[in-house]
Amino acid sequence: MVAGTVKQHVLAGVRAAIIDLDGTMLDTVPDFHVAINGMRAEFDLAPISAEAIKLMVGKGSENLIRTVLALDFDTAGVEQRFEQAMDAYQRHYLAINGQFSTLYPDVEAGLAAMKAAGLRLACVTNKPIAFALPLLKQKNLDGYFEIVYGGDSLPQKKPHPMPLLQVCADFDLAPAKVVAIGDSSNDAQAARAAACPVLTVPYGYNHGHSIHDTDSDGIVNTLLEAAQFISMQN
Ligand SMILES: O=C(O)COP(=O)(O)O
Numbered sequence: 592m593v594a595g596t597v598k599q600h601v602l603a604g605v606r607a608a609i610i611d612l613d614g615t616m617l618d619t620v621p622d623f624h625v626a627i628n629g630m631r632a633e634f635d636l637a638p639i640s641a642e643a644i645k646l647m648v649g650k651g652s653e654n655l656i657r658t659v660l661a662l663d664f665d666t667a668g669v670e671q672r673f674e675q676a677m678d679a680y681q682r683h684y685l686a687i688n689g690q691f692s693t694l695y696p697d698v699e700a701g702l703a704a705m706k707a708a709g710l711r712l713a714c715v716t717n718k719p720i721a722f723a724l725p726l727l728k729q730k731n732l733d734g735y736f737e738i739v740y741g742g743d744s745l746p747q748k749k750p751h752p753m754p755l756l757q758v759c760a761d762f763d764l765a766p767a768k769v770v771a772i773g774d775s776s777n778d779a780q781a782a783r784a785a786a787c788p789v790l791t792v793p794y795g796y797n798h799g800h801s802i803h804d805t806d807s808d809g810i811v812n813t814l815l816e817a818a819q820f821i822s823m824q825n
């Protein structure tokens with residue numbers, strides 16, 4: 592499936608959208624890069640590249656920290672240092688949250704177009720909620736969302752369907768009426784498991800895999816293009 596190709600019939604009747612954060616609205620890898628290397632410096636570990644970190648983002652902070660530590664330590668070594676590393680990482684991340692991150696093209700225009708089309712909006716991210724809320728506010732995106740769930744807001748995070756199903760319940764809408772939009776297989780798998788239609792963007796982080804290999808209902812170049820496809824069917 593090429594970018595800009597969408598199975599448009601699945602968007603008929605859509606009343607709400609669930610938007611992912613990292614890799615979909617904001618290019619946050621530069622923030623991750625600074626925070627991870629700040630943590631690594633405290634452990635006397637050499638800095639790693641932003642490209643390496645890009646491959647590790649998507650499955651929440653715990654997974655990220657374990658993956659980063661595993662570059663230098665065996666499983667027991669990772670677990671021994673995990674708690675201290677998480678503390679250091681969170682401290683570094685909160686100190687710079689948003690400072691090096693940028694919006695992708697047409698994010699605001701896309702969210703505004705979805706709102707104008709009468710869609711209700713939720714943000715579901717695997718980022719901890721304590722990082723996600725101030726970041727959305729700083730980038731002037733918070734006003735678009737009625738609901739924000741972070742990776743630690745509920746007992747399960749994406750690719751589990753729980754946060755998506757929770758949004759459907761909150762909005763009192765059947766999953767078929769709530770489209771999920773994200774940059775990675777986590778978003779697509781969560782949506783498939785929840786029975787929500789799902790669109791992906793090709794510019795984010797997908798664990799080093801092409802988004803074209805991820806099962807979705809279509810790839811959109813921007814959130815604005817997503818809004819246009821949804822509007823055409825409603
Ligand atoms: O922080 C992560 O692991 C990824 O966050 P996302 O779900 O917003 O892409």
Ligand SMILES: [Mg+2]
Pocket residue numbers: 611612613614615649773774775795796
């Ligand atoms: Mg993402």
